[in-house]
Amino acid sequence: MLILECPYCGVKAEETELSPGYEAHLKRFGPGSSDDDFEAYMFARKNPKGVHFERWRHSYGCGKWFLAARCTATLEVFGTYPAQSSEPPADLVAKIKAKRPDWKGFK
Amino acid sequence: MKRYSVFAIAREAFRDHTGWERAWRNPTPKAQYDAIIVGAGGHGLATAYYLGKNFGITNVAIIEKGWLGGGNTGRNTTIIRSNYLQDPSAAIYEKARSLYETLSQDLNYNVMFSPRGLLMLAQTHHEVRGYLRTVHANNLQGVATEWIEPNRVKELVPIINIDGPRYPVLGALFQARGGTARHDAVAWGYARACSAMGMDVIQQCEVKGVRSENGQVTGVETTKGFIGCKKLGIVVAGHSGQVADMAGFRLPVEAVALQALVSEPIKPCMDVVVMANTVHGYMSQSDKGEMVIGGGTDGFNNFTQRGSFHHIEETLRALVETFPMISRLKMLRQWGGIVDMTGDRSPIISKTPLGNCFINCGWGTGGFKAIPGSGWAMAELMAKGEPGALAADFNMWRFREGQFIDESVAAGVAH
Ligand SMILES: Cc1cc2nc3c(=O)[nH]c(=O)nc-3n(C[C@H](O)[C@H](O)[C@H](O)COP(=O)(O)OP(=O)(O)OC[C@H]3O[C@@H](n4cnc5c(N)ncnc54)[C@H](O)[C@@H]3O)c2cc1C
Ligand SMILES: [Zn+2]
Numbered sequence: 001m002l003i004l005e006c007p008y009c010g011v012k013a014e015e016t017e018l019s020p021g022y023e024a025h026l027k028r029f030g031p032g033s034s035d036d037d038f039e040a041y042m043f044a045r046k047n048p049k050g051v052h053f054e055r056w057r058h059s060y061g062c063g064k065w066f067l068a069a070r071c072t073a074t075l076e077v078f079g080t081y082p083a084q085s086s087e088p089p090a091d092l093v094a095k096i097k098a099k100r101p102d103w104k105g106f107k
Numbered sequence: 108m109k110r111y112s113v114f115a116i117a118r119e120a121f122r123d124h125t126g127w128e129r130a131w132r133n134p135t136p137k138a139q140y141d142a143i144i145v146g147a148g149g150h151g152l153a154t155a156y157y158l159g160k161n162f163g164i165t166n167v168a169i170i171e172k173g174w175l176g177g178g179n180t181g182r183n184t185t186i187i188r189s190n191y192l193q194d195p196s197a198a199i200y201e202k203a204r205s206l207y208e209t210l211s212q213d214l215n216y217n218v219m220f221s222p223r224g225l226l227m228l229a230q231t232h233h234e235v236r237g238y239l240r241t242v243h244a245n246n247l248q249g250v251a252t253e254w255i256e257p258n259r260v261k262e263l264v265p266i267i268n269i270d271g272p273r274y275p276v277l278g279a280l281f282q283a284r285g286g287t288a289r290h291d292a293v294a295w296g297y298a299r300a301c302s303a304m305g306m307d308v309i310q311q312c313e314v315k316g317v318r319s320e321n322g323q324v325t326g327v328e329t330t331k332g333f334i335g336c337k338k339l340g341i342v343v344a345g346h347s348g349q350v351a352d353m354a355g356f357r358l359p360v361e362a363v364a365l366q367a368l369v370s371e372p373i374k375p376c377m378d379v380v381v382m383a384n385t386v387h388g389y390m391s392q393s394d395k396g397e398m399v400i401g402g403g404t405d406g407f408n409n410f411t412q413r414g415s416f417h418h419i420e421e422t423l424r425a426l427v428e429t430f431p432m433i434s435r436l437k438m439l440r441q442w443g444g445i446v447d448m449t450g451d452r453s454p455i456i457s458k459t460p461l462g463n464c465f466i467n468c469g470w471g472t473g474g475f476k477a478i479p480g481s482g483w484a485m486a487e488l489m490a491k492g493e494p495g496a497l498a499a500d501f502n503m504w505r506f507r508e509g510q511f512i513d514e515s516v517a518a519g520v521a522h
Contacts, residue, residue: 075413
């Protein structure tokens with residue numbers, strides 16, 4: 001069972017309290033962008049087997065969106081952080097690097 | 108290959124079954140092949156089979172990291188149908204369905220194809236309109252389907268509750284020649300036929316890298332060493348993104364878990380397949396008597412072949428309303444597979460940025476039914492280097508062009 005701690009209300013929320021929102025930190029492209037960028041934004045997800053950054057919503061709690069770092073190969077959760085972050089916080093990245101030395105890092 | 112037949116059974120009965128030979132060889136890899144297929148699931152094996160059968164290309168290896176048929180091919184609920192909405196889908200799924208009709212004879216292996224009839228229940232007015240539209244589309248496509256009213260549904264499925272409080276049955280899209288087949292047998296039958304043509308099915312051998320020079324693949328790095336090839340076909344379902352990454356390109360695919368479960372075996376009670384897409388549940392009865400049940404996908408990227416319990420609960424909650432008699436059934440086994448989902452819920456059978464490398468993936472929750480047709484189309488693509496009519500629309504660049512083959516709108520779920 002997946003348990004994520006909501007960074008706003010501090011509740012350790014179990015999966016049925018949450019709604020998944022797939023890949024985090026997507027850079028949005030709209031009118032005027034190149035076909036490549038627009039296609040990548042719409043469809044080309046990272047889909048890694050390993051460390052992944054995702055959006056989740058605490059739907060049956062405070063209702064807010066937040067972000068989570070998780071391993072898709074083991075379901076281990078590394079941590080959660082507010083949705084207002086444009087990239088994962090440095091301490092979280094350091095923690096993941098320590099646990100997964102082969103991880104290529106967040107780019 | 109010694110053929111299976113009634114005479115073979117009689118002969119072996121008289122000599123204590125000592126004369127059966129292994130269904131396929133267990134070869135060590137050669138240094139070089141004309142074609143390598145990565146992934147010995149149904150789609151990879153069928154690709155190899157039709158490369159040999161339709162194009163005479165038999166210097167082929169099928170490389171599998173686990174055991175053949177151990178991926179989604181051995182984990183699905185075996186529903187076969189071709190009542191899709193869009194023309195390219197109807198064409199390839201109907202090709203596959205029609206090949207299933209004679210697959211046992213073709214492979215000399217009993218795949219237990221059972222065209223017992225398949226119903227897709229309409230439980231909202233939106234679905235009624237959607238399925239009427241599909242029936243009309245299918246008529247134009249030459250796929251035999253019909254719309255049936257609730258009383259006919261009840262005749263076909265006596266155990267169904269057609270006036271449930273939340274989701275009454277308002278009718279159904281019926282495909283009389285839809286049904287099921289034995290999933291393992293499909294993989295084994297193709298593997299045996301491939302092996303008999305001289306192809307090498309290499310199990311317990313993981314592809315770790317793709318070597319290329321000047322935009323052409325030269326071979327693959329595996330746990331059994333480097334193996335060279337003139338053409339490469341990537342047919343690895345849930346791991347498509349990972350193998351594509353080794354070949355240096357990206358795919359519009361995400362991997363999520365899809366679960367299924369079976370009940371304890373009971374007396375025959377339902378001789379058709381029933382799908383209820385609004386509530387994300389579907390059910391059929393296996394020859395052993397188990398009720399085979401599946402639902403919708405889990406909601407996040409996952410490679411563990413394990414799903415979340417609450418999705419199973421949701422599926423069963425809905426099915427118990429539709430089939431009240433299953434409420435006291437014990438469930439025996441439950442499992443998950445990693446399915447490769449594309450943005451329009453349609454597969455990819457395509458050339459790639461590498462000249463002699465081809466990909467077949469994105470079958471997601473519904474590719475078992477497509478195995479023979481997909482192998483047929485992929486073999487043509489690999490042999491000729493260009494897609495034929497069945498594969499052309501399924502190229503991976505359709506997302507860029509906005510030419511979706513949109514089955515997600517058509518069906519909601521796509522098993
Ligand atoms: C629970 C469930 C229910 C389903 N129900 C239905 C249904 O009712 N009807 C239907 O039509 N479809 C259904 N499907 C979908 C169907 O199972 C799949 O679309 C289909 O089996 C895919 O076949 P495949 O050959 O592409 O993949 P797979 O059978 O998964 O084969 C891919 C193979 O590639 C191998 N591989 C991966 N990476 C590597 C590597 N690096 N090196 C070597 N080998 C590798 C894997 O080990 C695997 O054996 C269901 C799926 C699931 C999970
Ligand atoms: Zn919260």
